[in-house]
Amino acid sequence: MKFHLLGDPIAHSISPHVYSAAFSEWGIDAEYEVSRVSSDDLSEAMRNPQICGGNVTLPHKILAASIVDEMSDEVQATGACNCYWRTEGGVLSGANTDVAGLTAALGESEFDVLGSRVLLLGAGGAARAALHALVEGGVSSVAIQNRTLEPALALKKTAPNIATLVVEGEVLDVTYDLVVNATRLGLKPTDPDPIDLGMITCKSVYDMVYIPGKTAWVRSAIKRGIPASDGLGMLIMQAALSLRHWFPDQEPPIQAMRTAARVALEEA
Numbered sequence: 001m002k003f004h005l006l007g008d009p010i011a012h013s014i015s016p017h018v019y020s021a022a023f024s025e026w027g028i029d030a031e032y033e034v035s036r037v038s039s040d041d042l043s044e045a046m047r048n049p050q051i052c053g054g055n056v057t058l059p060h061k062i063l064a065a066s067i068v069d070e071m072s073d074e075v076q077a078t079g080a081c082n083c084y085w086r087t088e089g090g091v092l093s094g095a096n097t098d099v100a101g102l103t104a105a106l107g108e109s110e111f112d113v114l115g116s117r118v119l120l121l122g123a124g125g126a127a128r129a130a131l132h133a134l135v136e137g138g139v140s141s142v143a144i145q146n147r148t149l150e151p152a153l154a155l156k157k158t159a160p161n162i163a164t165l166v167v168e169g170e171v172l173d174v175t176y177d178l179v180v181n182a183t184r185l186g187l188k189p190t191d192p193d194p195i196d197l198g199m200i201t202c203k204s205v206y207d208m209v210y211i212p213g214k215t216a217w218v219r220s221a222i223k224r225g226i227p228a229s230d231g232l233g234m235l236i237m238q239a240a241l242s243l244r245h246w247f248p249d250q251e252p253p254i255q256a257m258r259t260a261a262r263v264a265l266e267e268a
């Protein structure tokens with residue numbers, strides 16, 4: 001059985017280590033490989049008959065939602081898909097495990113989102129999932145800031161029932177309970193911080209990006225005494241939820257997956 005991670009860039013991903021740990025714990029003959037694909041080739045890659053399913057990562061999650069034949073409620077609500085598989089009838093099914101993955105990771109990190117004011121940075125596929133998870137978690141408002149205005153406005157439209165605001169220019173002078181980074185910034189060591197924490201007041205920080213030794217932004221938050229987590233917890237939880245879609249009768253070995261991720265990051 002073969003599973004793929006489709007995206008571009010893709011080299012930073014430690015997902016193959018995480019899934020291999022699960023397959024080996026279960027004692028099943030399955031492989032998980034990364035495959036760098038362009039937008040033009042995404043549909044063909046997702047429909048490759050030799051592949052049982054897989055994950056989609058940046059920058060293709062929104063495009064993937066338009067490729068699957070049937071979609072979960074989360075894909076419908078967010079317009080983004082990060083997990084797909086072919087059913088016995090050959091139908092391509094899509095889910096968004098980032099939503100519950102982020103909810104679980106925020107819970108693990110003891111960030112209580114109920115009633116909170118959130119600043120969400122980014123408006124791509126990951127931000128779609130983040131906004132949905134935050135709304136489901138009962139936040140009171142979300143301010144969205146993105147480099148480009150259009151995707152931020154499109155993101156706002158996906159959450160019509162709560163107070164969302166698209167911030168242009170400087171973020172508003174309010175205290176945020178939580179700031180979530182759903183941009184790509186932090187993946188490369190030369191990246192600037194997604195936002196200068198000296199310029200805002202916030203009580204906690206969640207960075208969806210993960211790299212060996214934590215991102216500079218998370219380290220800067222911790223230095224300032226702000227509780228902060230990187231995206232490793234979310235990576236594990238969304239992977240566990242993807243496994244539940246592909247292998248509904250198996251219990252994901254979360255501890256083994258976590259250990260494999262830590263080792264892979266230490267060795268990277």
Ligand SMILES: NC(=O)c1ccc[n+]([C@@H]2O[C@H](COP(=O)([O-])OP(=O)(O)OC[C@H]3O[C@@H](n4cnc5c(N)ncnc54)[C@H](OP(=O)(O)O)[C@@H]3O)[C@@H](O)[C@H]2O)c1
Pocket residue numbers: 057058059060061098101121122123124125126127146147148151182183184185187208209210231232234235236238
């Ligand atoms: N931990 C996890 O499990 C997990 C899960 C999902 C995603 N992620 C991470 O989340 C990040 C975003 O993923 P995605 O799928 O949303 O990617 P995406 O769809 O390609 O979106 C990228 C986002 O980053 C912004 N961006 C890119 N370059 C930028 C720059 N130089 N300055 C400011 N903003 C910039 C984009 O803004 P524009 O709209 O202006 O281009 C957009 O908002 C990635 O680092 C990914 O690894 C982690």
